[in-house]
Amino acid sequence: xxxxxxxxxxxxxxxxxxxxxxxxxxxxxxxxxxxxxxxxxxxxxxxxxxxxxxxxxxxxxxxxxxxxxxxxxxxxxxxxxxxxxxxxxxxxxxxxxxxxxxxxxxxxxxxxx
Amino acid sequence: xxxxxxxxxxxxxxxxxxxxxxxxxxxxxxxxxxxxxxxxxxxxxxxxxxxxxxxxxxxxxxxxxxxxxxxxxxxxxxxxxxxxxxxxxxxxxxxxxxxxxxxxxxxxxxxx
Numbered sequence: 001x002x003x004x005x006x007x008x009x010x011x012x013x014x015x016x017x018x019x020x021x022x023x024x025x026x027x028x029x030x031x032x033x034x035x036x037x038x039x040x041x042x043x044x045x046x047x048x049x050x051x052x053x054x055x056x057x058x059x060x061x062x063x064x065x066x067x068x069x070x071x072x073x074x075x076x077x078x079x080x081x082x083x084x085x086x087x088x089x090x091x092x093x094x095x096x097x098x099x100x101x102x103x104x105x106x107x108x109x110x111x112x113x
Numbered sequence: 114x115x116x117x118x119x120x121x122x123x124x125x126x127x128x129x130x131x132x133x134x135x136x137x138x139x140x141x142x143x144x145x146x147x148x149x150x151x152x153x154x155x156x157x158x159x160x161x162x163x164x165x166x167x168x169x170x171x172x173x174x175x176x177x178x179x180x181x182x183x184x185x186x187x188x189x190x191x192x193x194x195x196x197x198x199x200x201x202x203x204x205x206x207x208x209x210x211x212x213x214x215x216x217x218x219x220x221x222x223x224x225x
Contacts (some may be wrong), residue, residue: 004156033212042119042202042217043139043157050210058212090156099145099211 003027004067005092006105013081013112021076021108023091031094032074033058033102036087043090049074050097081112117205119216127224132190134219136203139184143205147184147213148177151200160201161188193223 004025007075011013013019023032034046045058047066055066063085065077074093118137126132138146147162163186165179170177176189178179190197200220206211 031210035215040217043215045212045214048210048212056210059214092156097211099206101147101159102157102213103163104149104158106154106156 004091004093004103006089006108009106009108010109011108013110015082015112016080018079019078019092019110021078022091023070023076023105023111024073025072025074025091025093025103027057027093027095027103028071029093029095029103030071031097032068033092034064035090035092036060036085037090037107038087039062046076046089078110081093081110086110086112087093114135117203117214117216119203119219121219123220123222125222125224126193128193128195130193132188132193132197132219132221132223134201134203135185135186136187136205136216137183137185139207140205140207141181141184143207145206146177146179147204148175148188149204149215151202151218153199157202190221193195193221195223195225197221198223207224 007022035043044060049055049068051073087107092102094102095107144165149157151157152206174191179186188208200218203216207214
């Protein structure tokens, strides 16, 4: 199916574990983004990527790692999960950067216990 | 950097009434202002956007107005319907890549 998909939709993990959230888009969009959404904070940018093999930090990158070996995939890894990383994570993609429409995935609800 | 200020955080209206959500941005050089709608359990979707060369843009029941002098832009929804109930986010592009910085969101409830 065309679009942007995230997996898993829900994840519970323990403090200190590594966890990877997946994001896949079928449009060949150049730009991809990871946001986290927390009550009272709205959507905050974690990392973004302008093209394959090009990534950069956003507002709240600490504790996260990204990679983009292929245009269509942009996984987000929490190397050692902490309770403060409990959140809903949204991946997005855009053809020409964030001055044009961004398309969001359905989100991954991550709980760190 | 500074947040995009968005008000109110919650808004409850009767079906058929109008709803207005306002955002204040910080960078006078910003030239693109989108509004996104997030329905429960879903990702956000662009509903309308405006560029700085116009003061107003309308699409059926929704409109966005831009006041560059005051650095405000507002979302207007007329004749609200229950399906308008959602969280609405404004955003402002920042930095050389134009990454979107979002407001904290407004939860709109439309009561039938």
